[in-house]
Amino acid sequence: MPFIANSDADREAMLAAIGVKSVEELFEDIPSAKRFPELGLPQGLSELEVLREIESLAAKNVSANTCAWFLGAGAYNHFIPSVVPALAMRGEFLSAYTPYQPEVSQGTLQAIFEYQSMAAKLFGMDTVNASHYDGATALAEAVLMAHASASSRTRIMIPAALHPEYKDVLRLYLSAYSVEIEEYRGDPMSAATGLDAGTCCLVASYPDFEGRVHDLAGVADAVHAAGALFIVHADPVMLGLFKSPGEMGADLVTAEGQSLGNAMSYGGPFLGMMGATQKLVRKMPGRIVGQAFDHEGRRGFVLTLSAREQHIRREKAVSNICSNQGLVMLMTTIHLEALGKQGLKAVAQLCWNKSHYAAGLIGKIPGFSVGTDTFFKEFVVKTPRPAAEISRKLIGRGVVPGLPLSRYYPERTHELLICVTEMNTKTQIDLLASSLAEVTR
Amino acid sequence: MNIDKNAHYNASHEWARKDGTEIVTGISDHAQHSLGDIVFVELPEVGKVLKKGETFGVVESVKAASDLYMPMGGTVTAVNEALSGDPALVNREPFSGGWMIKYTASSPAEWDGLLSPESYQAEAAKE
Numbered sequence: 001m002p003f004i005a006n007s008d009a010d011r012e013a014m015l016a017a018i019g020v021k022s023v024e025e026l027f028e029d030i031p032s033a034k035r036f037p038e039l040g041l042p043q044g045l046s047e048l049e050v051l052r053e054i055e056s057l058a059a060k061n062v063s064a065n066t067c068a069w070f071l072g073a074g075a076y077n078h079f080i081p082s083v084v085p086a087l088a089m090r091g092e093f094l095s096a097y098t099p100y101q102p103e104v105s106q107g108t109l110q111a112i113f114e115y116q117s118m119a120a121k122l123f124g125m126d127t128v129n130a131s132h133y134d135g136a137t138a139l140a141e142a143v144l145m146a147h148a149s150a151s152s153r154t155r156i157m158i159p160a161a162l163h164p165e166y167k168d169v170l171r172l173y174l175s176a177y178s179v180e181i182e183e184y185r186g187d188p189m190s191a192a193t194g195l196d197a198g199t200c201c202l203v204a205s206y207p208d209f210e211g212r213v214h215d216l217a218g219v220a221d222a223v224h225a226a227g228a229l230f231i232v233h234a235d236p237v238m239l240g241l242f243k244s245p246g247e248m249g250a251d252l253v254t255a256e257g258q259s260l261g262n263a264m265s266y267g268g269p270f271l272g273m274m275g276a277t278q279k280l281v282r283k284m285p286g287r288i289v290g291q292a293f294d295h296e297g298r299r300g301f302v303l304t305l306s307a308r309e310q311h312i313r314r315e316k317a318v319s320n321i322c323s324n325q326g327l328v329m330l331m332t333t334i335h336l337e338a339l340g341k342q343g344l345k346a347v348a349q350l351c352w353n354k355s356h357y358a359a360g361l362i363g364k365i366p367g368f369s370v371g372t373d374t375f376f377k378e379f380v381v382k383t384p385r386p387a388a389e390i391s392r393k394l395i396g397r398g399v400v401p402g403l404p405l406s407r408y409y410p411e412r413t414h415e416l417l418i419c420v421t422e423m424n425t426k427t428q429i430d431l432l433a434s435s436l437a438e439v440t441r
Numbered sequence: 442m443n444i445d446k447n448a449h450y451n452a453s454h455e456w457a458r459k460d461g462t463e464i465v466t467g468i469s470d471h472a473q474h475s476l477g478d479i480v481f482v483e484l485p486e487v488g489k490v491l492k493k494g495e496t497f498g499v500v501e502s503v504k505a506a507s508d509l510y511m512p513m514g515g516t517v518t519a520v521n522e523a524l525s526g527d528p529a530l531v532n533r534e535p536f537s538g539g540w541m542i543k544y545t546a547s548s549p550a551e552w553d554g555l556l557s558p559e560s561y562q563a564e565a566a567k568e
Contacts, residue, residue: 282481282483282501307480307481307501307502307505307506308506312504312505312506313506316506316508
C-alpha cells in the first residue's frame, strides 16, 4: 500500500488549482544553491559493515550495567525481569498505537484494566486512569484538574524541593491559566497550616527531589480544612513499603512509572501514573477502562466515563490528552504482576537497606556528611570538594556516584545526590565509599 | 414535546418555575430527549451564588456532556440529591422529579426576560 495515496493525476490537479507548473516551483523561495546541496555521503556499506560501525559507536556508551551506577534524580535503575520485555514485545501487544475498539482489543483493554487496578491499590486510591506521558505531565495534569474543580482558587502550592524539571513542565502547562505557583520550603505540614481560601491545591513530593521522605500525617486534613485539594507525587517503588498517599488522605496521586519495569533509556519513554478519589473521577483526564458485561453476562472491558473527555466535552474538557502510554504501561503491568505485592515490598526493602548502608559508610568519610536520615533510596551528601569534580574523577574509575546538585542549583557546588537501589551490590557500595574517600584525601 | 405551562425558559433549554419564594430549575423535555439517556448530573454546592447565565452544573448523557446555565441569578438553597442515585429521573420526569436546583432569585425581574412557554416551544420546534 502506498503511504501517500495521491496519484500523478491528483498532483497535476492540485498544481493546476493553485496555478503552479511543477512541485519544484514551490521551493523557489529557497536559494538555488541551497536547494539540492551535495551531502558528501560515503559509499554504501554492507549490513555487516554497518553493524560493526554502529556497534563500535554504541560500545562507547556507558550503561548502568557496565559500571557502578548511583545516579537517580528522576530516572531509576531497577531490575526488570526478563518476562517483562518477552511478553510486552509480542506482536499482539507491540504497537505505538493503543487500540481501544472493544470488539478487537480485549487483550489491550484488559491489560489497561489490570494496570489501573494494581496502581489504584498501590496508591490507595479509588481510580487510576490509563496513564500519561511521564511523571511530570501527570503531575501537571493533576494540578490542572484541581484547578478545574475550583476555578476561583488560583494559588498552587508546590514544594521548593520538587524535581526542577517537573517545575518547568508544571509552569509550561499552567502558563495559559491565571494562577500563581508558590513554592514552599520544608515539610508539607507547615505549608498546609497557612492556607487561605484562594489556594487551589497543595502538592507534596513523596519523597522530594533530595530524597527526603516527609511525614504526611495530618496534611490532608489541614489542606481540606482550607477547601483545597491535596496532591501527592510519589515514588511507586517506595509505596511497596510505605503507607500509601490514599491512606493519608490524598485527593490525587501521581507517579513516574519508569521504575516499575521500564529501562532508563536516556530519559524516555516514561510512564505518567495518576490516581484520584471517586469524588473527583468526573474531572479526571485521560482514558479510563472499565469492566463490563455483555448481554450474555460475559466479562469484557471497554472505555468508560468518556463524557469527561475532549472528543465529547470539546473545549470544556479538563485536559486534551486522548491517548495513553500503552506499551510502557503494559511493561509496568507485567512487572507488577511478576513481582506481586511481596516482590515489590522486597525490592523496596532492599533499596532502603542498601541506601542506608551506603549513607552510613559515606557519612563516616572525613569531610562528608549526609543531609537527612529520613530517606528511602536517595540522599544528599555534603562533599569536601566540588561534587562535579568528584563525579568526574569517579566516572573515570567506573563509578557514577550520583548527581552533583550544581547541575540544577549552580550555588550548591558541594552537594551530591546519591541513589542506591537493589541493583547495587555491597561490593559496588564499598567501592563508591572507598573511591569518594580516595579522591578527596 | 411536553412543556410546563407554569415555567419560563432559557433558549439553552433550562426551565425556571416559581416555588413559593424560591425558583426551581431543571432542563426541558425537549432537552432530555435530545441528550438521550442521562447518566450523571453534576450540581453545585448549596450556598453557591450564581449569576444569570453562569454554569451551575453539567449533565452527561451516553453521547454528550452539556453545561447547565442559570436562567436567573441567585443563591442555591437545595440540589436534587435523588439525581446522584437515579440520573435518569431527568429523562422520565424532566419537569417534576428531575428538577435540579432551587435558589432564591437575586433579581426577581429576570423572570420576565425569560422565554414564555409558547415562545420556547416555537424556538425548540425549529431545532
